[in-house]
Amino acid sequence: MDENTIICRCEDVTLKEVRDLIKQGYVTYDEIKRITRIGMGPCQGKTCGQLVMREIANATGQKMQDVKFQTNRPPVVGVKLGLIAEEGRRDEE
Numbered sequence: 855m856d857e858n859t860i861i862c863r864c865e866d867v868t869l870k871e872v873r874d875l876i877k878q879g880y881v882t883y884d885e886i887k888r889i890t891r892i893g894m895g896p897c898q899g900k901t902c903g904q905l906v907m908r909e910i911a912n913a914t915g916q917k918m919q920d921v922k923f924q925t926n927r928p929p930v931v932g933v934k935l936g937l938i939a940e941e942g943r944r945d946e947e
Contacts, residue, residue, distance in 0.1 A: 855869055856869070857869050857870035857873065858870065861892070861902050861905050861906060861909075862890070862891075862892045862893070862895065862901075862902035862906075863895075863897075863901060863902070864894070864895020864896055864897055864901075864902070865890060865891040865892055865894065865895050867890045867891075867892050867902070869905075869909070871890060872886060872890070872892075872905075872906055872909050873909060873913070875889060875890070876909060876910060876913045876914075877913075881910055881913070881914050882910070882922065883903070883906055883907060883910065883921065883922060883923055883924045884922075884924055884925055886906060886910075887899075887924055892906055893906075893924045899923070899924055903923055903924065907921045907923065
């Protein structure tokens with residue numbers, strides 16, 4: 855695979871960027887996620903997750919099943935600014 859290949863289409867992260875981070879010592883999915891935002895786009899890592907895990911496994915000599923995937927958190931729901939302002943006014947009373 856060419857190093858300019860986009861691994862994460864949601865965040866435009868290339869294979870080279872992932873490999874460079876692994877060489878720098880970032881060898882967990884969560885570490886790479888924090889730096890590049892991989893897995894934080896609309897697909898939530900469904901398209902890039904396995905590719906990143908494969909790169910980590912290859913670089914560290916681990917088996918794919920031993921590489922931990924990202925920490926999943928519950929989805930965030932948008933809140934209208936009016937509701938936040940209303941709550942703020944209640945706190946001032």
